[in-house]
Amino acid sequence: xxxxxxxxxxxxxxxxxxxxxxxxxxxxxxxxxxxxxxxxxxxxxxxxxxxxxxxxxxxxxxxxxxxxxxxxxxxxxxxxxxxxxxxxxxxxxxxxxxxxxxxxxxxxxxxxxxxxxxxxxxxxxxxxxxxxxxxxxxxxxxxxxxxxxxxxxxxxxxxxxxxxxxxxxxxxxxxxxxxxxxxxxxxxxxxxxxxxxxxxxxxxxxxxxxxxxxxxxxxxxxxxxxxxxxxxxxxxxxxxxxxxxxxxxxxxxxxxxxxxxxxxxxxxxxxxxxxxxxxxxxxxxxxxxxxxxxxxxxxxxxxxxxxxxxxxxxxxxxxxxxxxxxxxxxxxxxxxxxxxxxxxxxxxxxxxxxxxxxxxxxxxxxxxxxxxxxxxxxxxxxxxxxxxxxxxxxxxxxxxxx
Numbered sequence: 001x002x003x004x005x006x007x008x009x010x011x012x013x014x015x016x017x018x019x020x021x022x023x024x025x026x027x028x029x030x031x032x033x034x035x036x037x038x039x040x041x042x043x044x045x046x047x048x049x050x051x052x053x054x055x056x057x058x059x060x061x062x063x064x065x066x067x068x069x070x071x072x073x074x075x076x077x078x079x080x081x082x083x084x085x086x087x088x089x090x091x092x093x094x095x096x097x098x099x100x101x102x103x104x105x106x107x108x109x110x111x112x113x114x115x116x117x118x119x120x121x122x123x124x125x126x127x128x129x130x131x132x133x134x135x136x137x138x139x140x141x142x143x144x145x146x147x148x149x150x151x152x153x154x155x156x157x158x159x160x161x162x163x164x165x166x167x168x169x170x171x172x173x174x175x176x177x178x179x180x181x182x183x184x185x186x187x188x189x190x191x192x193x194x195x196x197x198x199x200x201x202x203x204x205x206x207x208x209x210x211x212x213x214x215x216x217x218x219x220x221x222x223x224x225x226x227x228x229x230x231x232x233x234x235x236x237x238x239x240x241x242x243x244x245x246x247x248x249x250x251x252x253x254x255x256x257x258x259x260x261x262x263x264x265x266x267x268x269x270x271x272x273x274x275x276x277x278x279x280x281x282x283x284x285x286x287x288x289x290x291x292x293x294x295x296x297x298x299x300x301x302x303x304x305x306x307x308x309x310x311x312x313x314x315x316x317x318x319x320x321x322x323x324x325x326x327x328x329x330x331x332x333x334x335x336x337x338x339x340x341x342x343x344x345x346x347x348x349x350x351x352x353x354x355x356x357x358x359x360x361x362x363x364x365x366x367x368x369x370x371x372x373x374x375x376x377x378x379x380x381x382x383x384x385x386x387x388x389x390x391x392x393x394x395x396x397x398x399x400x401x402x
Contacts, residue, residue, distance in 0.1 A: 014132050021125050021132075022143050024084055026150035028121040031091055032064065033150075035111060036228045037248060040235065046104065050232060051354045056108050058350045061224065063115030065344025072123030072336020080332065083124045090117030119343065123336035130323045130331060137320060141266020144316045145259040156252035160245055198324050204386055208325070211379045211386075216341035218376035219318070222289065223311055223342070224349035225369045230254060230304065233362050237296050250301065257305040258312030265313045269320055275387045278317045282380040285310035286373040293366035314376075321383070 039053045046053070075083045091114055098110035126143075133139035200208065234254075235247045268277055288307030295303040319335075326334045356365045 014134075017132050018129065018139065018143075020084070021129050022146040024087065024121055024125055025143055025147040026153075027091070028087075028118055028125075028150065029147045030150035030153055031095060031114060032060075032118055033227060034095075035060070037231050037251070040231065040247075051358045054228070054232075054350060055354045056104060057111060057228075059108060060111035060115035061350055062344055062348075063112050064119045065220070065340050065342065067116045067119035068123050068336045068339040068343060070336075071120040072127070072332040072334075072339075075120075075124035075127060075336075076330070076332035080124050080128045083120050084128070087117055087120035087124070090120075119339075122339040122343070123332050126319055126335050127328075127332040130319075131328055135270075136323065137269035137316075138266040140316050140319055141262045141269075144262040144266075144312060149256075149259055153252065156248045160248065198390065200325055200387075200390060204390065205325070208383055208386060211383050212322070212338065213341060214379040215318070215376060215383075216338050217345055218372050218379065219314065220342035220345040221349055221352070221372045222285065222369055222376065223315075224345070225353060225365065225372075226289065226292075226304075226307060226311060228350060229353050229357075229362065229365060230308075233292075233300075233304070233366075236362060237300050254301065254304045254308050258308045261309035261313040262316050265316050269317065273388075273391060274317050274320045274324065275384045275391070278314065278321055279377070279380040279384040281310050281314045281317060282373075282377045285314060286370060286377050289366060289373050290370040293363065293370055321387075325387075 035057050036054070039050065039057075042048070042053050043050055071083060094110050094114035094117060098107055098114065101107035101110055129139060129143055130136060231247055231251045234250050238247070238250065265277070265281070285307060288303060288310050291303040292300060292307050318338075322334060322338060323331065352368070353365055356368055
């Protein structure tokens with residue numbers, strides 16, 4: 001095989017791998033957001049309150065965070081590709097069990113299993129993408145768009161399926177699609193780089209790690225409170241007697257704003273330092289959530305669109321900043337810790353929604369979320385200040401060679 005043919009083959013394999021990763025991201029967010037819309041149909045079927053039924057998803061979202069830790073470790077030490085294949089199969093079987101659940105207890109168990117297998121994607125898939133991508137900013141942005149499209153389709157498609165076929169079909173159809181796309185992937189030997197793109201001193205690395213813990217916790221709460229509560233916020237605040245299908249469609253439109261924002265961010269990171277962009281987007285997220293807490297009617301859609309755009313944009317920049325200061329040999333485990341913290345609080349987010357909604361409705365839910373988003377702003381600003389000096393020093397060293 002000639003060198004040119006070998007290069008073409010490797011390029012084709014890389015593109016196929018990235019396509020596989022992007023598709024998995026869309027499905028990951030799709031399945032995790034089926035239940036928040038399906039619960040509206042469950043209110044009628046079981047004659048239970050929204051606060052009581054939405055709490056059934058707590059274990060699922062906790063598992064979504066907790067099991068990211070062993071997933072990231074296995075991906076780095078065993079095979080990232082095989083872990084992604086396990087993600088497909090496990091989620092598909094869990095969804096089918098959820099669709100056939102004879103009662104709420106079995107449904108809760110199936111949702112917990114779904115969270116466990118869905119936890120595989122983020123630490124494993126993100127590390128695979130960073131390794132395979134030629135242009136990280138655009139690749140991560142498009143990957144984020146795929147995840148956003150999955151989240152967007154979850155609200156709209158689930159509402160449509162419930163209206164036509166009932167809530168069980170929403171799980172069954174998604175499960176069958178997962179099983180259809182299970183890939184047979186062999187183990188891949190890992191010879192990964194052990195030096196970061198931009199090395200940090202031990203003291204700065206320790207401080208930034210602590211700040212990223214704060215960011216992960218705040219980001220997880222804001223992301224999941226807004227995403228999970230979105231269909232019900234629209235159902236309650238957009239106007240009386242709005243059909244469920246329209247609510248789902250409006251929720252999908254809001255999620256689409258996040259997709260557009262991620263595409264824009266993929267270009268912006270090529271022109272602006274990621275750590276500075278990170279702080280700016282965090283501020284926009286805070287302002288969007290604060291605005292949504294005060295808005296109703298059509299203005300609410302605009303406010304939620306701004307908030308959702310910033311929520312999804314920060315995910316892309318967050319991953320880029322971590323990749324820039326972390327060696328490839330450790331990225332799976334570092335992303336695992338990040339997503340563990342981000343997603344383990346998603347279980348708390350479900351409980352927070354249930355408790356705050358019961359006490360003060362969505363006024364209290366969104367006001368609390370805005371306070372959490374403010375903590376996110378402070379942490380990203382501190383990281384920008386710490387890293388800025390390192391980046392400037394690196395720029396002075398690299399510039400003469402260019």
